[in-house]
Amino acid sequence: MSTAVLYIRVSTDEQALKGYSQRSQAERLQSFCANNNIEILQTIFEDHSAKTFLRPAWTKLMQHLTQQKLSRPNLLLFTRWDRFSRNTADAYYVITQLSRLGIDPQAIEQPLNMSIPENKVLLAMYIVTSEVENDRRSLNIKYGIHRAKQEGRWMGHAPMGFIKKATESGKTVLTPYEPQATLVRKVFTRISELNTSISRLYKQSLDEGLHCSLGAFWCMIRNPVYCGRVKIPEFTGKEKYEVRGIHEPLVNEELFDQVQRILDNRKRNTYINKPLNDLLPLRGFIYCPCCHRKLYGSGSKGHTKRYYYYHCYAPCHYRVRSDRMNTLFLGGIANLKAEDDYVSLYKEILQDTFKDIYNKKVIDQVYITRTIEKLIDRVAKARELLSNGNIDCEDFLAIQKDCEARINTLGLELHNAYSLVEIQKVSLDQAVSQISHLDDLYERADLALKRRLINLILVSNLIFNEAMFGQDVKKEVQVIYGICDPGSHLSLYEGATKHEQETPDVSPNFDNSMCAKIREIEHRKGSSIDWEGAKNVLQWLRDLARISQECRIKK
Structure with missing residues (x-):
């Protein structure tokens, strides 16, 4: 003998229409089972829309069918396919899930043998007809609401100060409701007198008995319904406008x-x-010339705008205008012109650095693409768990929201990685020229890159002075930009420990030939530089190349 679960569904507006009452459906299903020798295991009553399968009784049924393997029915019976679903995509998905559980869903008034491929076309027709009916009903409601607004009727909850009353024709109209209506009139009158602020007026209205939030208060004083006009929102391509209300x-x-x-x-x-x-x-980079403490920064309100200062919190109270100090720094780096030999060397380093960044971005593309695919799979699995009743609707929505947020973030990163293809088309000479135009690079960079560039140029614990260049820049900068005196010996690791000298912080792609070229350049200038110093100069050039490339990527 076959076994079956009876599924009886109505929505609120179908209770008394077309014989869709629960009693009528139950009688027809029970009669069908008695005539076909089918044992009824359970009867499920549902009072919910069929637009989706997020229905309370259906969710519990799927959870029971998934967990109880031994007591599963052979059939899931309902009167018509629109009792099962009004969404084509969801219906096919759930039918597949039921088939995996060994359950055959059937409509007794629209029987289909799902083993016959052609019957799937009839199934689509049955469900699509219901789906179209739903969509048409929804569209008719939207047109009806729009038409009512055009007639000057207020749709929705009555605004504060009004109440809805039915007329003799059966239509509802807004009517003033006391004492709220009087309080609303006072609000508009007081605003017109220009003798108080909105926040103070709101508190005063609350004391007099007006009950609403500050946001609702602002909406109220902006709503034209209080002067007899009704807003008509944008609809079918037409712009929004206002009409005279009937209230x-x-x-x-x-x-x-x-x-x-x-x-x-x-x-x-x-x-x-x-x-x-x-x-x-x-x-954070500059120190006070009076007390030698770190200078902080903040804004001071003036008559027309805010003025920003670098200042000291010590008793000396030293401060200097931020625009003045920023201009001094920008002018200082504008005067830095790299020597020709180091420009040629920088070009080779820039090519090598760009290759490293490009390879990393290619790897990022693959990783990001796989991560996005995993997030999409996670949402699909969560939807399956929801259909099986293993998780509730709130858990599914939380998983879906989290995955969508992460996908959006990863999409931006993926776009950033793909932008390197366009960056390759930019002339290399333009990038190389930035070593002698640090001011241009500085102005185009964002705040994070600006601070990296500042840290790359200035010595630590720099005391502010009017001439912030010369011996105030790092030794690497002095070497590359020819600030050192000819014939000097440069050891960029003076004061470092032996361990630091043996293990400088350099790129893993460090090329010993580059260091040899640096030493050769200094030898031709009549100066000398030790091996560790040459490594440090090379690392400085690599850092500058990375800042330049990252600035181009972000642009």
Whole structure:
């Protein structure tokens, strides 16, 4: 004998239509089972829409069928296919899940043998017909709401100060509701008198008995329904507009328009202000000339704008305008011109560095693509677990939201990696020229790259002075830009321990031939540099090349 679970579903608006009542469906299903010698194991009653399978009774049923392997039925019976689902894609997915469990879903009034391929076309027709019916009903509701608004009727909950009442024709109309209506009128009148702020007026209205949040208060004083107008939103390509409402207004149009002009004039100027850090890139690198403590940075409010300073918290209270110090630094690096031999050397290093970054980005592309695929699979598995009843709807939505956020972030990173293909087309000579135009590189970089460039150039614990260059830059900069005196001996590891000299921080792709070239360049200049110093110069050039490439990628 075959066994079956009866699935009886109605939605709220179908209770008394077309014989869709639960009792009617139960009688027909029970009669069908009695005539065909089918044992009824369970009857499931559902009062939920069939747009999706996120239904309480269905979720519990799937969870039971998944866990109880020995008591699974052979059939899942319902009267018609629209009782099962009104979504084609979801229906096919759930039918596949039931087939894996050995359960055959069947509509007794629309029987289909799913082993016959042609019957799948009939199944699609049955379900699509219901889906189209749902979509048509939804569209009709939207058109009906839009038409009612065009007639001047307010759709939705009654705004504060109004109540909905039915007319003799059966239509609902907004009617003033006391004492809220009087309080709303007072609000508009007080705003027009220009004698108080909105926040103070809101608190005063709360004390008088107006119950709403500050956000709802702002919506209220901006809503034209109070002067008898109804907003018509954008619909089918038509722009939004307003029509005369059929309800009684609480305030006249002149008062409402006057209030809107007052509120518009109170708006703050919308302009993009640079964050504090963008105006203080040297903060933490410069020290006070009076007490030799680190200079901090902050803004000071003036009559028309904020002025930013680098300042000391010590009793000396020393401070200097940030724009002045920033200009001094920018002018100093603008005067740095690399020697020709180091420009040629930098070109070779730039090519090698770009190759390293490009290879890394290619690896990133593969990794990001695989990660995105895994996140998509995770959502699909979560949907399957939801259908089987192993997780609830809230858990599924949380997993879906998390995966979508991570996919969006990874998508930006993937776009960044692909942008290197375009960067390759940029002339190498343009990148090489930046070694002698550090000011141009500095101005095009974001805050993080600016601070890396500052750290690359300036010595640590630099005391501020008007001439911030010369011996105030690192020894590597002195070598590359010819600041050192001819004939000098350069040991860039003076004061370092023996361990530090043996293990300098250099790139893993370090090329000994580059160090030999650096030593040869200095020898031709009549100077000398030890091996560790040459390694440090090479590392400085590599760091500059990476900053240059990252700046180009972000642009």
